Amino acid sequence: MTAELASIIDFIRYGASRFSAAGLTFGHSHDNPIDEATHLVLAGLHLPPDIPPAYGAGKLTAEERGRVLALIERRVAERVPVAYLVGETWFAGLKFKSDRRALVPRSPIAELIENGFSPWLDERHVERALDLCTGSGCIGIAMAEYNPAWQVDIVDISDEALSLARENIAFQHVEGRVEAVKSDLFGALAGRRYDLIVSNPPYVTEDEYAALPGEYAHEPKLGLTSGEDGLDICLRILDQAADYLSGDGLLIVEVGESERALAALLPEVPFVWLEFKVGQMGIFALERRDLVEHAAAIRAAAVARA
Numbered sequence: 238m239t240a241e242l243a244s245i246i247d248f249i250r251y252g253a254s255r256f257s258a259a260g261l262t263f264g265h266s267h268d269n270p271i272d273e274a275t276h277l278v279l280a281g282l283h284l285p286p287d288i289p290p291a292y293g294a295g296k297l298t299a300e301e302r303g304r305v306l307a308l309i310e311r312r313v314a315e316r317v318p319v320a321y322l323v324g325e326t327w328f329a330g331l332k333f334k335s336d337r338r339a340l341v342p343r344s345p346i347a348e349l350i351e352n353g354f355s356p357w358l359d360e361r362h363v364e365r366a367l368d369l370c371t372g373s374g375c376i377g378i379a380m381a382e383y384n385p386a387w388q389v390d391i392v393d394i395s396d397e398a399l400s401l402a403r404e405n406i407a408f409q410h411v412e413g414r415v416e417a418v419k420s421d422l423f424g425a426l427a428g429r430r431y432d433l434i435v436s437n438p439p440y441v442t443e444d445e446y447a448a449l450p451g452e453y454a455h456e457p458k459l460g461l462t463s464g465e466d467g468l469d470i471c472l473r474i475l476d477q478a479a480d481y482l483s484g485d486g487l488l489i490v491e492v493g494e495s496e497r498a499l500a501a502l503l504p505e506v507p508f509v510w511l512e513f514k515v516g517q518m519g520i521f522a523l524e525r526r527d528l529v530e531h532a533a534a535i536r537a538a539a540v541a542r543a
């Protein structure tokens with residue numbers, strides 16, 4: 238039956254149909270089967286994502302047909318995210334290596350980076366920035382790419398994630414401006430101060446994790462879960478961040494669906510929930526002075542679960 242498939246467009250259409258029929262989840266790089274199949278087929282053929290449409294009529298060789306069909310079948314049968322199957326994905330318009338050592342980059346923080354964190358950094362001078370819980374390095378490396386004057390530290394507790402992040406530093410040629418540090422949150426950063434701290438930490442609750450589709454089982458659990466209500470790591474960040482921020486420093490953290498639990502736990506803290514093209518995405522901004530003013534309430538909430 239697949240013998241009838243010949244062109245790039247044929248394989249993209251076939252992949253999209255297979256993915257839809259199989260009821261796959263598209264939560265990692267794309268939100269629909271056609272974009273997912275386009276990513277898989279083009280990357281599987283070592284082609285860039287922005288080739289002119291005319292190339293869609295190009296025919297695959299026998300070897301390419303076998304390779305692309307095998308990728309489509311693995312995506313369906315094993316539920317492996319497409320980024321892991323082809324070893325690469327895109328974040329903030331930049332290509333990153335991606336594999337099981339770290340989560341597939343997908344944070345809406347990409348939109349903030351592309352927009353220069355406007356209006357948050359408009360009046361602010363940034364020299365040093367931190368990407369805490371960096372995984373593949375995508376957020377910190379993209380921040381460095383978009384802001385050539387910034388020095389960026391990227392931090393993770395996982396050796397596997399850091400080895401991938403270091404490969405991405407080299408891949409994006411930002412050595413010298415991005416330093417990868419192994420650290421349990423701020424543990425190894427004594428004496429360092431940042432004008433901007435950005436973090437997409439683990440924030441999935443245990444109940445949510447148990448219900449996640451098969452695609453997520455291929456990602457390291459260390460990158461996803463963070464205690465009963467998903468807030469263990471976030472509270473540790475809130476509790477310690479003021480010591481690592483410069484005087485008018487800014488903290489931006491993603492907590493996803495745990496937004497409601499955080500707002501209920503610390504109602505007095507003036508979290509600003511950021512708006513994205515597709516609406517609110519559970520990402521807040523907080524000034525250092527707000528962290529200091531509410532330090533006691535934050536400490537009490539953090540200690541209660543330590």
Ligand SMILES: C[S@@+](CC[C@H](N)C(=O)[O-])C[C@H]1O[C@@H](n2cnc3c(N)ncnc32)[C@H](O)[C@@H]1O
Pocket residue numbers: 339340341342343344369370371372373374375376392393394395398420421422436437438439440459460461470
């Ligand atoms: C949700 S993933 C985010 C990865 C990346 N920032 C992104 O947006 O794709 C969270 C990352 O936090 C790391 N992590 C978990 N606990 C940590 C800790 N205590 N200190 C530093 N990193 C931690 C995990 O290894 C994982 O790579």
